[in-house]
Amino acid sequence: MKVLILGAGAVGLSLAARLSDHCDVHAVCRQRHADAIAERGLVLTGLWGEGTHRFSASEEVPAGERYDYIFITSKALATRAICEQFADVIRDTETVSLQNGIGNEEIVAEYTDRVIGATIITGFEWRGDARVHISVVGGPMKLGRFPDGPDPKVDALVALVEKAGIPVEGSDHIKGDLWAKTLYNSSLNPLGALMNVPYGKLLHPMPWGIIEHVVREAYAVMAEEGVRVPWPTADDYLAYLHDVQVPSTAEHHASMLQDIMHGHLTEIDFMNGEIAARARKYELDAPYNDCITRLMHFRESLLEQ
Numbered sequence: 122m123k124v125l126i127l128g129a130g131a132v133g134l135s136l137a138a139r140l141s142d143h144c145d146v147h148a149v150c151r152q153r154h155a156d157a158i159a160e161r162g163l164v165l166t167g168l169w170g171e172g173t174h175r176f177s178a179s180e181e182v183p184a185g186e187r188y189d190y191i192f193i194t195s196k197a198l199a200t201r202a203i204c205e206q207f208a209d210v211i212r213d214t215e216t217v218s219l220q221n222g223i224g225n226e227e228i229v230a231e232y233t234d235r236v237i238g239a240t241i242i243t244g245f246e247w248r249g250d251a252r253v254h255i256s257v258v259g260g261p262m263k264l265g266r267f268p269d270g271p272d273p274k275v276d277a278l279v280a281l282v283e284k285a286g287i288p289v290e291g292s293d294h295i296k297g298d299l300w301a302k303t304l305y306n307s308s309l310n311p312l313g314a315l316m317n318v319p320y321g322k323l324l325h326p327m328p329w330g331i332i333e334h335v336v337r338e339a340y341a342v343m344a345e346e347g348v349r350v351p352w353p354t355a356d357d358y359l360a361y362l363h364d365v366q367v368p369s370t371a372e373h374h375a376s377m378l379q380d381i382m383h384g385h386l387t388e389i390d391f392m393n394g395e396i397a398a399r400a401r402k403y404e405l406d407a408p409y410n411d412c413i414t415r416l417m418h419f420r421e422s423l424l425e426q
């Protein structure tokens with residue numbers, strides 16, 4: 122089996138490392154990571170096991186190669202640029218978006234009709250060039266034909282990922298899994314970044330009151346789109362977020378905070394921004410998601426000054 126990983130950073134290089142013992146992998150990443158991988162391998166530490174993994178990596182796709190599966194693992198902001206740059210290799214190929222947010226799969230679907238959605242609730246942290254630490258595992262990776270339905274090609278990919286020792290499940294309704302992950306990210310990431318606090322602090326009644334509205338607005342949009350998540354009502358999800366998800370990642374700092382600290386733009390438009398945009402489309406009100414999106418963009422605008 123041949124796998125290509127495009128936009129390989131912390132998530133993509135870790136995935137490439139684990140898959141590399143079980144299939145042929147090439148990762149398209151920044152040159153400094155490719156150089157470090159060629160010199161001494163990708164160093165993985167933490168919950169996916171400690172070790173050094175060697176695989177093929179460069180800034181380009183090797184000429185003339187075709188792949189059984191492609192993963193896109195860039196930030197959502199780069200999805201379209203990556204699809205444009207690698208349109209020839211993506212065309213007619215099974216392509217997985219392993220990214221946070223809502224809307225990546227729709228972009229990928231403009232370039233191939235074989236789209237697989239994926240979610241991952243695992244913490245990947247840079248520890249230097251081609252060095253990644255896995256800090257938290259909050260559940261299995263989910264893989265499913267986008268927008269939904271069972272599919273043998275997805276089953277074969279699940280089997281490969283499982284063989285590589287990564288916790289994974291197939292999903293018949295990946296659209297629901299993507300929204301479930303976005304409920305978590307849109308509740309915690311921007312407020313954690315704006316307030317510069319770890320997730321646990323967001324249980325304070327002030328931010329929690331905002332989170333309640335973020336989730337209720339998202340549920341109204343999900344109802345319009347026929348999306349099912351494991352929690353039938355917004356209150357059910359809020360209880361799970363409050364009692365299970367936040368406590369198990371209480372010390373975690375949002376990746377959006379890391380983005381801001383490194384002077385990067387964030388994925389806000391694919392999270393709260395997408396909830397607000399879809400609400401507008403259905404003539405619903407989503408003032409809390411809209412307000413958070415504006416605040417995050419204001420925060421981003423300060424980076425340039």
Ligand SMILES: NC(=O)C1=CN([C@@H]2O[C@H](COP(=O)(O)OP(=O)(O)OC[C@H]3O[C@@H](n4cnc5c(N)ncnc54)[C@H](O)[C@@H]3O)[C@@H](O)[C@H]2O)C=CC1
Binds near residue numbers: 132151245246376
């Ligand atoms: N890091 C984490 O703990 C988690 C991340 N995610 C999601 O996974 C996705 C990837 O996140 P990370 O790996 O942390 O991001 P990252 O920033 O470490 O990696 C993305 C890589 O894409 C590369 N890239 C950007 N534009 C490119 C282009 N046009 N061509 C080629 N490469 C390009 C960048 O150089 C970067 O190395 C995001 O959607 C993120 O929200 C999801 C769960 C956890």
Ligand SMILES: CC(C)(CO)C(=O)C(=O)O
Binds near residue numbers: 241244306370375
């Ligand atoms: C790293 C983690 C688990 C945050 O808690 C995550 O999945 C995300 O930020 O999307």
